[in-house]
Amino acid sequence: MGDDQAPFCSEPERNNKPPLVSHVPPLVASYNDRMRPLLDAIDRLRNLMVMKEGIHLPTIVVIGDQSSGKSSVLESLVGINLPRGQGICTRVPLIIQLQESPQADRPELYLDFNGKVVPTEEENIANAINDATDEIADHGKDVLNAPLTLVIKKYGIPDLTMIDLPGITRVPVHGQHENIYEQISEMIMEYIRPEESIILNVLSATVDFSTCESIRMSQMVDKTGRRTLAVVTKADKAPEGLLEKVTADDINVGLGYVCVRSRIGAETYEEARQEEAKLFDTHPLLCKIDKSIVGVPVLAQNLTQIQATIIAKYLPEIVMKINDKLDANVAELKSMPKNLSSIEDAMMAFMEIMGLAKESLRKALLRGELDEYPDEKDMHCPARLVEMLNQYYNELRNYTENNLTTNFLLEEIEVLEEAKGIGLPDVLPHTAFSFCLQQKMKEISSKLPSLVVRVWDYIEGVVIQSLMRHSQNYPQLQSWARRVTSSLIKKMKGKTMNRLMKIVEMEKLTDYTCNPEYLLERNKLMAQQDHFFNYYKSLSNIHIEGLGTVNPVHLRNHNHQLVRQAFHLKMRMTPYWKIALRRFVDTVALHLRFSVHNLVNKEMEKEIRRELSGPGIKMMMEEKPEMAEKRQKLNRNIKLLRESAEVVAQFMNRIATDGDYNG
Numbered sequence: 001m002g003d004d005q006a007p008f009c010s011e012p013e014r015n016n017k018p019p020l021v022s023h024v025p026p027l028v029a030s031y032n033d034r035m036r037p038l039l040d041a042i043d044r045l046r047n048l049m050v051m052k053e054g055i056h057l058p059t060i061v062v063i064g065d066q067s068s069g070k071s072s073v074l075e076s077l078v079g080i081n082l083p084r085g086q087g088i089c090t091r092v093p094l095i096i097q098l099q100e101s102p103q104a105d106r107p108e109l110y111l112d113f114n115g116k117v118v119p120t121e122e123e124n125i126a127n128a129i130n131d132a133t134d135e136i137a138d139h140g141k142d143v144l145n146a147p148l149t150l151v152i153k154k155y156g157i158p159d160l161t162m163i164d165l166p167g168i169t170r171v172p173v174h175g176q177h178e179n180i181y182e183q184i185s186e187m188i189m190e191y192i193r194p195e196e197s198i199i200l201n202v203l204s205a206t207v208d209f210s211t212c213e214s215i216r217m218s219q220m221v222d223k224t225g226r227r228t229l230a231v232v233t234k235a236d237k238a239p240e241g242l243l244e245k246v247t248a249d250d251i252n253v254g255l256g257y258v259c260v261r262s263r264i265g266a267e268t269y270e271e272a273r274q275e276e277a278k279l280f281d282t283h284p285l286l287c288k289i290d291k292s293i294v295g296v297p298v299l300a301q302n303l304t305q306i307q308a309t310i311i312a313k314y315l316p317e318i319v320m321k322i323n324d325k326l327d328a329n330v331a332e333l334k335s336m337p338k339n340l341s342s343i344e345d346a347m348m349a350f351m352e353i354m355g356l357a358k359e360s361l362r363k364a365l366l367r368g369e370l371d372e373y374p375d376e377k378d379m380h381c382p383a384r385l386v387e388m389l390n391q392y393y394n395e396l397r398n399y400t401e402n403n404l405t406t407n408f409l410l411e412e413i414e415v416l417e418e419a420k421g422i423g424l425p426d427v428l429p430h431t432a433f434s435f436c437l438q439q440k441m442k443e444i445s446s447k448l449p450s451l452v453v454r455v456w457d458y459i460e461g462v463v464i465q466s467l468m469r470h471s472q473n474y475p476q477l478q479s480w481a482r483r484v485t486s487s488l489i490k491k492m493k494g495k496t497m498n499r500l501m502k503i504v505e506m507e508k509l510t511d512y513t514c515n516p517e518y519l520l521e522r523n524k525l526m527a528q529q530d531h532f533f534n535y536y537k538s539l540s541n542i543h544i545e546g547l548g549t550v551n552p553v554h555l556r557n558h559n560h561q562l563v564r565q566a567f568h569l570k571m572r573m574t575p576y577w578k579i580a581l582r583r584f585v586d587t588v589a590l591h592l593r594f595s596v597h598n599l600v601n602k603e604m605e606k607e608i609r610r611e612l613s614g615p616g617i618k619m620m621m622e623e624k625p626e627m628a629e630k631r632q633k634l635n636r637n638i639k640l641l642r643e644s645a646e647v648v649a650q651f652m653n654r655i656a657t658d659g660d661y662n663g
């Protein structure tokens, strides 16, 4: 008891009050044992982290400003030393699961964190919590929202689950981030915001309650105070005015106040309990406070009562949410690929994947259906292929079109000079036409490899994307599929190149067309011959319909007959080249379409058969480790949810048959 304490109450006054310390463990007495299975189910749901899935569980959340005495209150409830002292002690949410055990001699304690269970001893619990906290949130002073669960099974404790959160501090201490206040308040808000949370607001009697950060926060989410209970600690340190403070209720606490005096120094819990009882019994100011709102046993009783009430209130909703979650887990498990245990299973799954991928490719590459990849433009294949062909056609057209202003007819004159022979001057040598044609075809063949590479690289991407999509769960199959696709596309590239080069050779050899456009256009151009030759020596610009405006100045120094032959050559080559170029690009298009058809309907199948080895298929169809883990997790969740649903259902049935369960 501190020096600031007032003298004890007078003897008669004390005698009128009922004793607070009972010989039977007081916390057990208030407890209704039919709650245990339900609490187990709720705790199990909590361990399942269902809160992350949006199922909020009825929870008592303990908050308070730093060093308000939170840990001391919890210790008093549990009868075990928890980390406490100056500065920040609680750095991660500490879920305290208290379970009444019939065995008076041996309490059982363990910590559950990071997927492991660490048994510990009563004497060592504070160190064990500190060590676990350091492991979860690193050494240092920062807080982290990764819960640590402390399970205590002990005789004489209330069946209660509470979450202790870090004390609110505004000023970062050495080693803490500048935003420590934001970190802590964010964490606290996350826990106290759900309607299912009861806020156990720990306030030190030594401060003005309305200035407490924890009150400010709880008022933000619980304006009416309907779900807030205030525990006033350190009653021994500031007894003056405490009665008035709790009676006036300036801070609007709907679930009321409980004033306590926690263990001090080296006191045992029994001594602390007796000191507390004596304090509220005998202190001239504190003894005036109604006995229904003082002492740790009253707090325990209130909490178990509140816990029972919120569980009853939210139970139907929880049942509904558990069932929804169960359905979702079952559906997810069903949607997962089968676990392949035999070669036959693996082969079946492999064939199915290949079948699906081929159908996707037929849709994307052959039929141009957009439904599977509506937003992925790369997978709208016919459109992309046509773009590539159009681009190729335009490149070639621009590349092979002569400059009409500076070198009109010069190329033709050059060819004619080299092809001249013994013959009549007005007869165009056929070799000149062939040579000119070959020059142009050379340009086509020089640009052909880049087109072939571009087109087949694109198709390779499409094939791989489709195969990857359908084999997502099998990493080995994916790398096999990539390898097989690359080698197949390489072969397809080679075939296309050979085929198209042959066509180039054919075009080089023969100048033939049955297209009537040729003669029509040639005649139209030749009809302008007289006009051109009448003026080519006098004008610097002459318009030739079908060709454009030409500049003939540079031709005046050349032999007139040669220019005339060059004109003839040009007016034949121009319409012929247009036809030959289109014919070639059309042929490329037909060939590509035919090759893609063969690829999807024939070549893929052939390549797969060639590359597939019987025993290897099982290894290839091994699923991702994450998938196996996910399946395990889903199975575990389903088991736990089913069990929980069963426990909750049994409990509900019992309520229906027995009536009220609050005792």
Ligand SMILES: Nc1nc2c(ncn2[C@@H]2O[C@H](COP(=O)(O)OP(=O)(O)OP(=O)(O)O)[C@@H](O)[C@H]2O)c(=O)[nH]1
Pocket: 002, 064, 065, 066, 067, 068, 069, 070, 071, 072, 073, 083, 084, 085, 086, 087, 088, 089, 090, 166, 167, 168, 233, 234, 235, 236, 237, 260, 261, 262, 263, 264, 265
């Ligand atoms: N005299 C007296 N001291 C108390 C009482 N309750 C707590 N204390 C002391 O106040 C200090 C802080 O108590 P804790 O229980 O560690 O406070 P906390 O709110 O858990 O601290 P943090 O987790 O760091 O925020 C300790 O030195 C306790 O011994 C009480 O009822 N009376």
